[in-house]
Amino acid sequence: MAELRLEELSASNIVAANALSLKPGQEQFITPVSYSAAAAVNDPATTWQRVVTDGDDVVGFVMGSFDANAEHEEFTSILWRINVDADDQGRGIGTFAVQALADEARARGKARLFVIWEQGELGPEAFFVRSGFKPIGETQYGETIGALDL
Template sequence: MTELRLEELSASTIVEVNTLTLKPGQEQFIAPVSYSVAAAVSDPSTTWQRVVLDGDHVVAFIQGSFDESAPAEEFRSILWRINVDADRQGAGLGSFAVEALAQEARKRGLDHVNVIYEPGDDGPELFFQHMGFAPVGETPYGEVIARLSLA
């Protein structure tokens, strides 16, 4: 692995992001990347989208949002999605991406980042716990709301 770096999602990286693979069973926990891109187009001022590159290759994608005017508190500073290529999971790429999102939140004067996820055996729960997210609530749909404190 060469030195990892972040870049903003762009026309030159979106094709590679769309080819990131998932491990069997993970597809039920993540919507297509095109949904995230559409969300950014609808409100690019609050959406933070980055790709993780290893050398010249896109190996992960992360999307967050920072919107002080969001109607619900859990949406004001949130990790919306993280995708790490199946063959590269467990190598620290997700941690690298989440730490970059947390750093961006701190830079904006925020003291936490939330995430909402569906619990399940092949889902992201263990990863989020490993990163320090702690459950703080539940959505009306049974999804977990978890918070990463940055203080």
């Protein structure tokens, strides 16, 4: 594995980011209902989007948001989306991306980074817990709210 790097999402890498594949069954966990509801009012100026590259290859995508004016605490510093290509999962790419977003949150003076996930056998809960997120509550839709203390 070459050295992992972050690059801003741009016209030159968005096609590769959109082409990231998932393992069977993972697609149902990509966008919890809470994310879709919040996205309707999410300010693009507060969004932090990066691709993870390994050499010249895009192997992952991470999207966070930092919105001091968010109505709900969990949306003030949140991991909105993380995708790692199916063939590259298990290589530490997701952990790298979460750590980069946590570093950005810290640099912005945030004390916590949040994430929301849906329960399910093939869902992301084990990954988020391994990454240091602790379940702290539920959304109105029954999804888990996790927090990573920074």
